[in-house]
Amino acid sequence: MQEKTVVAVDAMGGDNAPGEIVKGALDAIAKRGDIKVMLVGKPEAMEKELSGVSYAKEQMEIIEASEVIETAEPPVMAIRKKKDSSIVVAMNLLKEGKADAFVSAGNSGAILVGGQVIVGRIRGIERAPLAPLIPTEKGVSLLIDCGANVDARPSHLVQFARMGSIYMEHVMGVSNPRVAIVNIGAEEEKGNALVKETFPLLKECDDINFIGSIEARDIPSGAADVIVCEAFVGNVILKLYEGLSSTLIGVIKQGLMSTLRSKIGAALALPALKNTLKAFDATEYGGAPLLGLRGLVVKTHGSAKAREVTNAILQCVTFKEQAINDKIKENILQIQEEKE
């Protein structure tokens, strides 16, 4: 019998919890028999969503957690005080080896803090970045870091570049991925203090394919595979991507409905158009992994719906199969050995 990937799922986190989260978990176990979900949260809330639904009972376990960490709560305090919150309980399952992975749409800061404090970083990793895949004209690029830990140091960004490169090569199958740092000009002398300090360090890394600076205007065309930046900038890029795509698609629909002639045209063109635009829908790509932790933690959008939760759970299987964390450990060891 094949070993199941066990995924702890935070039933209480995100704008659409618990309804969409539970639905996403049910869809994931329906899709693949080799997944087991541990659904963590308030029992009455979860049972309400599960009642009357038929599913494979051996693929779903209910884990009780009496507390919930809210979106606006200060993360450090929340992780420390709410020992019986869904996030803390699930992360302990991961730490104890009862689960392989953890998926949550909850408080980003709490997930990052909990990841570092409860699950723990790989030895040698200074900070665990949140690294979503963003759609481009050519496919997808990894945007690293979009986490809640802002004001990064140059050494953090160098590790982000290395981990991102491993992820794109071994999970996404991009050979020799192009790594670039987000900057306000293509020239080496441009940038803020952080970028100016980081640039020469990245140039020295012979284990990555560093192609220099990337201006934000060149991200959507897919000019780099791994896009390195600190978390404030990464957040701005990720959220502007979402906002601008949805606004433009709205504007386009309005344009198509503005004249009778264009309405007829729209009726003919929309099916093909929808397929193309789907490629630019960030929710298609499921969750973003926190890289550099001892266990796999995947954060989905706060606004995640069932489909995104399902995709995030499925992603855990690939991540485990590809043994990404072992590859990161090897890379760090190698760098340390070279230094000695």
Add this chain to the structure above:
Amino acid sequence: MQEKTVVAVDAMGGDNAPGEIVKGALDAIAKRGDIKVMLVGKPEAMEKELSGVSYAKEQMEIIEASEVIETAEPPVMAIRKKKDSSIVVAMNLLKEGKADAFVSAGNSGAILVGGQVIVGRIRGIERAPLAPLIPTEKGVSLLIDCGANVDARPSHLVQFARMGSIYMEHVMGVSNPRVAIVNIGAEEEKGNALVKETFPLLKECDDINFIGSIEARDIPSGAADVIVCEAFVGNVILKLYEGLSSTLIGVIKQGLMSTLRSKIGAALALPALKNTLKAFDATEYGGAPLLGLRGLVVKTHGSAKAREVTNAILQCVTFKEQAINDKIKENILQIQEEKE
């Protein structure tokens, strides 16, 4: 006879200089008789573009400048050494009162440095921000700062908020403009060190309508009129806006051409669609003013073509008519008086 607005134009700056710049200047004087352009640059280059073209000679003056500041040149050194560059010569015209305004598509850093060193800041203004208008679902918002001076301090951001508010109220006619600071969450406790320090200062300003944090995803829908951020983040927003809009429009065209049915639809729908998308074209909005300088300096995109140059020149007339700089001076004086 009506007084002309005299605009010095950098014929040598930008990717498409001198051809598109000269063409833009010619179009501007053809459109309005109350503009006089002082075209600054290498005489042979400018004359080549003007030869054989008929235009109102009294609306165009050729000003010789033997040097050019290149895009990649370190700004401070360039302004200091290249005394006979088009940027320095034109800024001196502004300083001496021979020109009312200066338009350039050249080296952003040099324009910012020259603006501060040659033209000079309004007394009390600590830093002159570059403030382009960006398209939104509801119209346009002012993005302040997108300049080359990164790593700003909280007091800079407070002045940006004030100047931006004046601009949107008096140039764009938005009454009581909503001012927001770019952040990675809506909550006051989120953000990097700069945002956390600036937030309470903005809350205290009773001369602006501060509505709190804005996440990048809410910028395209027009959730604020004045969007305050430091220049690195502003640059990322501006350039991602440009890049993502153009990529999405490309993707949409591809989608429309993918099937025979959609091709027929596209032929019917495209004219209406083009009109709608035009509203999302940043080049429609001409140049971005450097606010807070004693004279008016307008920076257009490095990739500016004739239409954008024309719009930037026309914008100078409005800016002069509305006496924006006098309003900024009054505001600064008032704040100082209140403090005393």
